[in-house]
Amino acid sequence: MEYTVHELARLAGVTSRTLRYYDEIGLLKPGRLSESGYRLYGPREVDRLQQILFYRELGVDLETIKQIVHSPSFDELKALRQHREQLLEKRRHLDALIANVEKTIGAKERGIMMSDKEKFAAFKERLMEENEQKYGEEIRQKYGEEQVNRSNEKLRNMTKEQFDEAEKLSKDVLEALKEAMLSGDPGGEAAQRAADLHRQWLSFWWDHDSKEAHAGLARLYVEDERFKAYYDRVHPGAAEFLKEAILIYTGMKDR
Amino acid sequence: MEYTVHELARLAGVTSRTLRYYDEIGLLKPGRLSESGYRLYGPREVDRLQQILFYRELGVDLETIKQIVHSPSFDELKALRQHREQLLEKRRHLDALIANVEKTIGAKERGIMMSDKEKFAAFKERLMEENEQKYGEEIRQKYGEEQVNRSNEKLRNMTKEQFDEAEKLSKDVLEALKEAMLSGDPGGEAAQRAADLHRQWLSFWWDHDSKEAHAGLARLYVEDERFKAYYDRVHPGAAEFLKEAILIYTGMKDR
DNA sequence: ATAAACTTTGACGCAACGTGAAAGTAAAGA
DNA sequence: TCTTTACTTTCACGTTGCGTCAAAGTTTAT
Incomplete structure (x- = not known):
C-alpha cells in the first residue's frame, strides 16, 4: 500500500509541509518517487513515521530523532x-x-x-x-x-550554582571529547581528561561513586541510540570513543 | 514578598530570558521597578505567572494568553x-x-x-x-x-466525508464573502448567501442552532483579533462585513 | 577595594514549520 | 476529449518563543 504526501499526511494527522520538510532534512525519505517525481510512501516509511511521531510527542528534536532512527542498531x-x-x-x-x-x-x-x-x-x-x-x-x-x-x-535540591557548574562540566566534557578525538587515542592524556571531567559531571547526579557504575554507564552510551546520537554530534564515533576512554580511565577495559 | 527576575525564574522553573521577554511583549509586567530599574515581581504577578504557565502547558500562544489574562472580565x-x-x-x-x-x-x-x-x-x-x-x-x-x-x-465522530464537506463549506464561505464584498451591500443576495453558507458550516460544530447564537458569534468575529485577522485576509474589512451580513440574515440587526 | 553574580537593553540566530508563488501532473467532471 | 479541480513539485520569506552573546551598570559577597 503506497501513499502520496497528502494521503499520508491525513492518515497520520500531520501536514503535507511537515512530510516535505522531513524529506528535505533527511529524516523521512519517501520509499520511491513516481515517474513525475511525486513522493510515494510505503509500509517501512509508515512505521518510521509512527516512531518519529512518538519521539516528537516526547519532545525530542528532529536532528536527534534522525540519528536514532537511522542508526543501524536501531531496535x-x-x-x-x-x-x-x-x-x-x-x-x-x-x-x-x-x-x-x-x-x-x-x-x-x-x-x-x-x-x-x-x-x-x-x-x-x-x-x-x-x-x-x-x-x-x-x-x-x-x-x-x-x-x-x-x-x-x-x-530538586540543587542550587543554581551547582546546576550551572554541572552544565558547564557537561560542556567541558564535550569540548574535551572533541579535542581528544583529534588525537585518536582513547588512552591518551586528552581522552583521559575527558573521562575525568565526565566523572566529575556524573557526581552531580549519582550516588554510585564506583568505577563499575561509571564504566557501565559508558557502555550504555553506545548501546542506546539517544546517548549515542547526543555524543556523536561532537563527531561521528564520539560515543564509542568516550566509552573506550572511560573504560580505560576506570580500569575496566578488559573486564 | 517581592522577587527579582532571577528569583522568580527559579521559583517558577522558567528562565530569566523568558520573564524579560514576557515583559517586553506586555504579557507579564513587573509589579514595580527598583531605583536602578530592576524588575520586581509581587504577589499579583506571581499568580499571573502561574496562570500563564497553565495556558502555556496547554499550548495556547502567548498573544492569546495576553488577551485572556488582560481582559477586564478575566475570572x-x-x-x-x-x-x-x-x-x-x-x-x-x-x-x-x-x-x-x-x-x-x-x-x-x-x-x-x-x-x-x-x-x-x-x-x-x-x-x-x-x-x-x-x-x-x-x-x-x-x-x-x-x-x-x-x-x-x-x-471526533465525524467521518472524513463530513470533515471534508465542512472544509469545503469553510472555503465556500470565504469565496462567497469575497464576491459579496464586491457588491458592498451586506443585505444583498450575495452577502446573504455567504451568511447562509456560514450557518451551514457552523452546524457542523455547534448545537446552538439559534439566530441569537449565530449573531453572537458574528459579533465575536470583529471583537476578536484572530477571527478578524482570519476573515480580513479575504479583504480588509471582511470580518465587519460578514458580521453585518449575518446580523441582517438572522434578523438581529437592530438589537 | 575587589570579585562575582546579577541586572539592564539591544540584537542576532535558531528550530520547525506556515504560507504563498509559479509551474507541472493526476483525477474528476462536462 | 476538453476543462476544471485537486494535488504535486521546488523555492523562498515569515513567524514564534525564546537562546545566546555583548556591553555596561548594580548588587552582593569576599
Whole structure:
C-alpha cells in the first residue's frame, strides 16, 4: 500500500509541509518517487513515521530523532518500549499539574493561602522532565528506579550554582571529547581528561561513586541510540570513543 | 514578598530570558521597578505567572494568553477550572497514545499486523487538539465549556466525508464573502448567501442552532483579533462585513 | 577595594514549520 | 476529449518563543 504526501499526511494527522520538510532534512525519505517525481510512501516509511511521531510527542528534536532512527542498531521494539515508559512519565507530570491546579482551586475557594513555592511545584518538575527526556529512561532501565529518583531529588535540591557548574562540566566534557578525538587515542592524556571531567559531571547526579557504575554507564552510551546520537554530534564515533576512554580511565577495559 | 527576575525564574522553573521577554511583549509586567530599574515581581504577578504557565502547558500562544489574562472580565477561578478540564483532556490524549504504543508493542511481539489507520489513531487526535488551541479557549470563555466539548465530540465522530464537506463549506464561505464584498451591500443576495453558507458550516460544530447564537458569534468575529485577522485576509474589512451580513440574515440587526 | 553574580537593553540566530508563488501532473467532471 | 479541480513539485520569506552573546551598570559577597 503506497501513499502520496497528502494521503499520508491525513492518515497520520500531520501536514503535507511537515512530510516535505522531513524529506528535505533527511529524516523521512519517501520509499520511491513516481515517474513525475511525486513522493510515494510505503509500509517501512509508515512505521518510521509512527516512531518519529512518538519521539516528537516526547519532545525530542528532529536532528536527534534522525540519528536514532537511522542508526543501524536501531531496535524498533526496544524503542517502542522506551516510548511507553516515557509517555507514562509524562503522564505522571501531567498528574502533578492536575493535582496542582486542583490544589490551587481548593485554596482559592476556601480563601486559604498557598505558598509561592507550592504554586509552581508542578512546573518546576519541567526542568527535571527535560533532564529525564534526555537521560532518565536509560539510567532507569540500567540502574533502576531508585537511582533516577535520587538524581531527580538531587536536582530538586540543587542550587543554581551547582546546576550551572554541572552544565558547564557537561560542556567541558564535550569540548574535551572533541579535542581528544583529534588525537585518536582513547588512552591518551586528552581522552583521559575527558573521562575525568565526565566523572566529575556524573557526581552531580549519582550516588554510585564506583568505577563499575561509571564504566557501565559508558557502555550504555553506545548501546542506546539517544546517548549515542547526543555524543556523536561532537563527531561521528564520539560515543564509542568516550566509552573506550572511560573504560580505560576506570580500569575496566578488559573486564 | 517581592522577587527579582532571577528569583522568580527559579521559583517558577522558567528562565530569566523568558520573564524579560514576557515583559517586553506586555504579557507579564513587573509589579514595580527598583531605583536602578530592576524588575520586581509581587504577589499579583506571581499568580499571573502561574496562570500563564497553565495556558502555556496547554499550548495556547502567548498573544492569546495576553488577551485572556488582560481582559477586564478575566475570572481567575473560572480559568483555573478550565485549566483543570483541559489538562484532564490532555491526559486522555496521552492515555490514548500510551494505549496505542502498547497495542503496537503487542502487535509486534505477536507478529500481528496493525492497520495503518490504527498506527496513527492517537496522533490523529492532535488535529482536534490544535483546533482546540486555536479557537477553543476563546469560544469556551464566550460560550462555555459544554459547547466546545460538544464541538470536539462532533469532530471526533465525524467521518472524513463530513470533515471534508465542512472544509469545503469553510472555503465556500470565504469565496462567497469575497464576491459579496464586491457588491458592498451586506443585505444583498450575495452577502446573504455567504451568511447562509456560514450557518451551514457552523452546524457542523455547534448545537446552538439559534439566530441569537449565530449573531453572537458574528459579533465575536470583529471583537476578536484572530477571527478578524482570519476573515480580513479575504479583504480588509471582511470580518465587519460578514458580521453585518449575518446580523441582517438572522434578523438581529437592530438589537 | 575587589570579585562575582546579577541586572539592564539591544540584537542576532535558531528550530520547525506556515504560507504563498509559479509551474507541472493526476483525477474528476462536462 | 476538453476543462476544471485537486494535488504535486521546488523555492523562498515569515513567524514564534525564546537562546545566546555583548556591553555596561548594580548588587552582593569576599
